Amino acid sequence: MARLAMAMQQEKKHQHVEAPDGGWGWVVVVSLFISSALVFGLLRSLGVFFVEFVRYFGESAQAVSWITSIGVAVQQLLSPLGTAACSAYGSRRVVMIGGFLSALGFILASQATTLTHLYLTMGLISGSGWALVFTPTIASVMQYFNKRRSLAMGLGFTGVGLSSFAFSPLFQFLVQLYGWRGALLILGGLSLNIIVSGALIRPLGPTKVIERTKAKSLSDKYRSFFSHTCEYFELSLLLHRGFLTYSLAVTFINAGYFIPYVHLVAHSRLVGFNEFQAAFVISSTGVTDIVGRVVSGWASDLRHMRSLHLLTIWSALVGLFLLLLPLCSTQGNYVGLQLVSMAYGFCAGALTPLVFSVVPEIVGKERMVGALGLLQLIESFGGLLGAPLSGWLRDLSGSYILSFVVAGGFLIMGSIIITTLPHFCSCTNPPPLSPKDTKNEFTEEERLKQVLSLDSTENIHNTDRIPETLLSQNHITLEEIPLSAKRTDDDADC
Template identity: 75%
Template sequence: MPDVSKGTAVCNAYGARPVVMIGGFLSGLGLILASQATTLVHLYLTMGLISGTGWALVFTPTIASLMQYFSTRRSLAMGLGLTGVGLSSFAFSPFFQYLVEAYGWRGALLILGGLSLNIVASGALIRPLEPRKVVKNNESNSMSDSSVSFFSRICEYFELSLLLHRGFLTYSLAVTCFNAGYFIPYVHLVAHSRLVGFSEYQAAFVISSTGVTDIVGRVVSGWVSYLPRVRSIHLLTIWTALVSLFLLLLPLQVNYRGLLAISLAYGFSAGAMTPLVFSVVPEIVGLERMVGALGLIQLIESVGGLFGAPLSGWLRDITGAYIWSFVLASGFLMAGTIITMLLPNFFSCTDPIPDCSPKKLSRDTVTEDEIFKQVLSLDSDEITQHANTKIAETLPSQNHITDWTEGGANC
């Protein structure tokens, strides 16, 4: 799988719009070339390398741009934006099967390649909000020191300094555990349903119904996270704990109605946790380093996705049933929940100021839009302390912001 952190590095250097457009072109080009493949190596190079690189360049910059557009209802925006993933997952399997039956696998890949090229048009609609952070830093450094080392530039583009950030490392480990257990039901649920005696149609309906409640869960999660006195990190631990519980209950169902009910509950909880996994990142590292943080997290968490499903399959081969596979998935989710609770300031009732908060911008070097965006990204404590400065004057009212008590509010 192509390294998604490369996509974030290029995004830091050139902005999200051109990166997503190039990624959309590569994803479509790879599928179109794959339709003409004659050997398995051709498929590896086209679908695996070219299309995979394109998808890596599309996903993270798109998520980061969406999160930058919203300062208050970010989780709800993420939930609504990610419903497209659930809809496509629900509809893709029968749609692709129809294309294969109607046009053959070559024609199906050719059509999918044409559809993927629409990402280019979608990427053109991304509106950049500010100059690129790394480029600005390099330009300022070039005026004071003309010889910036290659290694320091790599560290800036890839945000490698986050690897020394305690909160980031803790959260990356938690998300890796989430990823290790999250995909196991999607891999084994249909096979488990068939093994316990349900028909092929019933097994397929279980996984399709799970996809529907997944979509609903994403929207509900975003709405709930906007309620007052509710922190996204607390909601994330609640949803992941529920996912762990339902994964433990899935293999214990012996009748179809019970299996369907638990599957629906699992799909809802799994969908609810998905947007929060991304929305929590700015609370930990700040908006300025969010793009690099997302790329590094997805790079690290891929280790969990790589080993989770094969390990569960190995348990199935040893035991002859999928019970311990679901128990393993439940354990991964619960381990991630416990690790999340070890984050600094987890038990605070209010969002703390990130350790990597953006530097204050001067009025001589930034635009009005940047100042406004910087003020929206500040926490209540900073706004209260600088209420008489030029930045605070850009907002007509701060009545919606609650003053922090000295030392921070604790539950």
């Protein structure tokens, strides 16, 4: 009993780490800037290669669209694996391994002879690397910031807009100078910089593997494989109504969000603009994207409106501008196309940091890391189907007008689903969970364990066999169970 109490006190000491809201956190923001630029900034600019792939392989727009969709879907589908590895071994080494895989995918893609090779290299290998980069870096920034979290996220995500502005004309130039194979090889070398950005990450506390090794002889002997899985992946969130509703909304948003970045260049070429005019449309969108991210983070941290309400507004506006985009580009109206694309870029940039910043408001900060991974997993279905559906509609209708209309509908539907979240109509964030509320979450955990067929003979009143899952989830207080560990909202798992 005395040894167990001492172990719990040591665990509490290691886990109680206040978010500094600055300091080395700004260096981690720089890491997010580099990583986001070389992941999603690069993804946004792959539309330059879209036309080249259609021409070289002689395939349909739908078939070529699967390259980007597979990459986005794999990145999001494997994000829980990235967050689990981050919780176990730390963000730094996970992000560095992800950077190597993302570069390897592009290097191998430069030697592709069929679309299947591109699916496996740019889609599967690079997508797996992005899964180990993006979500762990976001989690690291969110651990360093509390009061200025939205601003830090907005500044870190400006890398996406800046790279969108620079990469699209650059890639067009590289394709004309070296061909698409040489351009992909250069992209692989560029992606190696993610390894450097991963080296900048400094964890705030010890990983779960270190903590568990110290207390292994006390309380970790009888835990099952499924219990470990629940803890690392936060599977109890699959029974959380608010989280599931929010994940469904983000899935619809994700289905339409990437369609302009995949097909806007091809649409511009189709309506009569040359290669560099089409590429400059993406570049101008990237400029307003940068402004939108900073403005959104600054406005959210003012606390005049809930971040959830701002996210709803921005996502609805993105859907509206996607509906207007094909109408304003008809009859060679380049100015109209530019204006609507810039408005779309501003709103799309504004919603991106808020998608992740509102997660702690829904599930609590103690389950934030696992929630980010599961959110990316669920929304991957939208990313997987969005671009191929857009390509299929283009093949069916002969233009991209219907594709952008459907994309706008997805965004508007996502904003409507967000309004069904619990406490959405409240002008302030819901209060922290009270001891009575935590009993409901304990019920979720117990229900999940029953589904996974865990050992039903575990007795939480037996202090020699207190499940570590419960001790690490803030589901039990000192008043309920003696010698259990209390955790605060500032705890971090990664």
